[in-house]
Every structure is written in C-alpha cells, then in structure tokens.
Amino acid sequence: MLDAKTFSYKKYLIEAIIALVCVFIFCEYLLYYLVLIQCTWPILEPHKIDMTITQLKPEETPVHAMFIADTHLLGSKHGHWFDKLRREWQMYRAFQTMITLHKPDIIFILGDLFDEGQWSSSAEFDQYVQRFHSLFSVPKHIHLYVVAGNHDIGFHYGITPYLNQRFVNGLKSPSVKRVSIRGNHFVLINSMALEGDGCFLCRPTEIALNKIATHLKCAKDTGNNCNKDNVISRYSRPIILQHFPMYRESDEICNELDQAPDEIKDIKFRERWECLSKEASEQLLDILNPRLIINGHTHHGCRRIHRKDILEFTISSFSWRNKDNPSLLLGVFTPNNYSVSKCYMPVESTEIKIYIISIMCIFIYFIIKCKLKQNRYYLLKFH
Secondary structure: OOOOOOOOOHHHHHHHHHHHHHHHHHHHHHHHHHHHOOOOOOOOOHHHOOOOOOOOOOOOOOEEEEEEOOOOEOOOOOOOHHHHHHHHHHHHHHHHHHHHHHOOOEEEEEOOOEOOHHHOOHHHHHHHHHHHHHHOOOOOOOEEEEEOOHHHHOOHHHOOHHHHHHHHHHHOOOOEEEEEEOOEEEEEEOHHHOOOOOOOOHHHHHHHHHHHHHHHHHHOOOOOOOOOOOOOOOOOOOEEEEOOOOOOOOOOOOOOOOOOOHHHHOOOOOEOOOEOOHHHHHHHHHHHOOOEEEEOOOOOOEEEEEOOOEEEEEOOOOOOOOOOOOEEEEEEEEOOEEEEEEEEOOOHHHHHHHHHHHHHHHHHHHHHHHHHHHHHHHHHHOO
C-alpha cells in the first residue's frame, strides 16, 4: 500500500521550467540565426557592368556593404524600460548576428539613431552615444558610418549649431562625408542641410557637395582646373546615403513586402518633412549623377527609379517598435557594377505567436501529466 504523503508536482514543474527556458533561448537567440542565415549577398550580374568605367584593377575586389536605418534608441522621456529592453535586444541580436554570419566590409546607419536626440541634455546625449556604440559595436576590420536624422538633431528650423556640432563630434558625422573604398564612393549627406536657404548648415553642405562633384569630374577627366593631386584617383558613379527619401508624392508607388500599410500609403508627403524638396532632389541628381540612392525616415520599404538608371531604396526601420517586419539592405559594389538585396529580420508578431503557442502547449502538458499521475496515485491507493 502506498504511503499517504502529499502528491508532488516537482518533477513536472521542473520539466515545464526547462521547456520554457528552451523556448526563451530559441526566440531570443537561435531564431535570429535561423532567419538571418537565409539572407545572402547579391550576385553581380555581368550584363549590368557600366562599360564607360575602366576595367577593374586586381586590388578592387567587391565591397560588401550593409545598410540599416531608423534604430530610434529610446530615451528617458518616452521609453518604458521593458519596451527599451526588448527593442534594443532585438536590434543588438539582429545586428551582431548579421556581422557573425555575413561579415560585411562596411556598415552604414542612415539616420534617426536616437529617438530623443534633439531633446536630450548633454549628459543624456553622451549616454545615448555610449549605448549606441555598445549595441552596434563592430570588429576593428569593419567600418561603421552614420548620417544624422531629424530625431538626432531636429528638423531644419529646429537645428542649432550646438545640436549639430554635438552630433558631429559624438558620432564623427559631418553634414557631408565621402567614404571611398576600392574605387567605390559613398557620399553621406545630412538631409536637413538641403533646405537651400544659405543657413549655417546649408551653405557649407552645398559647398562640400560641389567640391565632391568637382573631384569626381576630375577623376573622370571631364572637369576644369584639375590637377594631378586630385583626391579621387578612380572615377565611379557615387552612392548617395541620406536620411530623407528623394522627393515623391507619397508611398503609393511602393510595392515591397515591408511597404507602408495600405491605410497610410496614399497620404501625401510634405516636402522637407517626409521627403526632400523636389528642387533639392533634382539638384542632387544633377550634381552627383549617382548610380544608387539609399535612405530611410519613413519606416517603410520602397523602391523606385530616377532618370531611367538611378535606383533609390528606402529602408524600413530596423526596430520592432516601428515595424513588425523590419529589414536591412545588403549591397555588393565594384566601380563599374553593383547589386543589392533586401534581408528580412525576424517578425515580431511571429515571435509572439511562438511564445503564446509554446506556453499553452507546456501548460497543457503540465496539467495532463499531473492529472495522469494523480489518477494513478489514487488508483493504487484504494486498491
């Protein structure tokens, strides 16, 4: 006859806890590898080679670049601690997993690094910068560059010299910066400095862009007043990287998996707020004649063509806080060719469903096992 001691659920409770820990590890770690390993670097297509560019030199191996936008690290005013923890872990895990799996040569983050940058005190901004470098740390052989967004320093008429210089100093990101690697020229531009009103920010930006354009023309042997010491020795059409999209009326023309929801796609954009002005967009195309333009700001994906051969990509937000299905862009570049492909990260709603279904299954398993054990106990007890 069995001893009449109290029935213990300890064994099944331990099993349930172990199962919950396994679900947690899968969702918060392994899921990122499972999803992001499916991303691949795009392949350069020979028929897209720009025949006007001279043949590649042996040292000009393809550059593998990764582009993300709108990380929106939460601040002290609007961010709940759990929201901050969850979103920052998601971005950290996705970013570091991409580096581990795909090992890009160079990474660009296209504005709105911070959610409350323009409202932060000096001490808060310093903490912001430290958190940013902690979350988006890279090995020494990988180069990381950023551009300013409106949440970092404000929209044009809200930017002060102090706010601008604080961002420039903290992130080493001037209003215009040319990054050249193996004959590929990436031109990083502060979108809020393209107002064209001759302000303390706009005038130097205009001068810097014209200077880069002159150097590119000299490298192509089509410029005037060139000398042998031109800073660009190898010509290729540049890649423009900025926060604001080029001028477009709305997202209605966009047709991507991560496009804007249907209910807001046809909302008209305001020039200088949701996109660059039409005038500034045309000037950029005229001055730099880019082969590719990549930007963010809208939090939704878009792709369009300018002037028949200039591709523009708008990248969706990198954070689950702004996008259920965030994405990033992978690009392979040579001076006379390039190819880009979109990489989708884990979907937040899918992860939540995994948690809910797993917890329900574990709970049902726990109840069934306890009931069966209890029934066997009473059956043996009374026989």
